[in-house]
Amino acid sequence: MSISTRHDPFPVNDPYHGIYAHGVETRSGARVLHISGQVGAAPGGDLPADFKGQCRQAITNLEAVLKAANMELTDIVKMSFFLVRREDMSSLVEVRKELLDGVRPAITTVFVAGLVGPDWLVEVEAVACAE
Numbered sequence: 001m002s003i004s005t006r007h008d009p010f011p012v013n014d015p016y017h018g019i020y021a022h023g024v025e026t027r028s029g030a031r032v033l034h035i036s037g038q039v040g041a042a043p044g045g046d047l048p049a050d051f052k053g054q055c056r057q058a059i060t061n062l063e064a065v066l067k068a069a070n071m072e073l074t075d076i077v078k079m080s081f082f083l084v085r086r087e088d089m090s091s092l093v094e095v096r097k098e099l100l101d102g103v104r105p106a107i108t109t110v111f112v113a114g115l116v117g118p119d120w121l122v123e124v125e126a127v128a129c130a131e
Contacts (some may be wrong), residue, residue, distance in 0.1 A: 020107040024077040030129040037123040051088040078127040
C-alpha cells in the first residue's frame with residue numbers, strides 16, 4: 001500500500017494533467033520532510049539567466065535535499081512555486097512535465113513582486129512523505 005493517496009474529485013485538465021493532484025492524503029506514521037524554498041542557483045553559485053534554467057536547477061536542488069533524506073521526487077506530496085513574472089507560467093508547466101511527470105503532488109503557484117535575490121526568477125518549496 002502506498003504511503004500517499006491522490007484525490008481528484010474532478011478531472012485535472014490539460015496542461016496540468018499528470019503533474020498535480022487536487023489533494024494528497026498521507027498515512028499516519030509517515031516520515032515527513034519540509035523542504036525550504038530552493039532557487040535556481042547551483043551549489044557553486046552559478047545562476048542561469050533564463051527561467052527554464054533556473055527552474056530546472058531549483059528542482060535539482062530540491063531533489064538533492066530529498067536524496068539527503070533518502071527520499072525521491074515521487075515522495076513529494078505538496079509543492080509551492082513562487083514566480084516573479086507571469087509570462088513564465090507556460091515555461092513552468094513545460095519544466096514540470098519534463099522533470100516531474102507522474103509525480104502529481106498538490107501544487108500552489110503564486111506570482112510575487114520579487115524574491116530575496118534580485119536575479120532569482122523562481123523559488124520552489126516542497127513537503128515529502130515516505131515510509
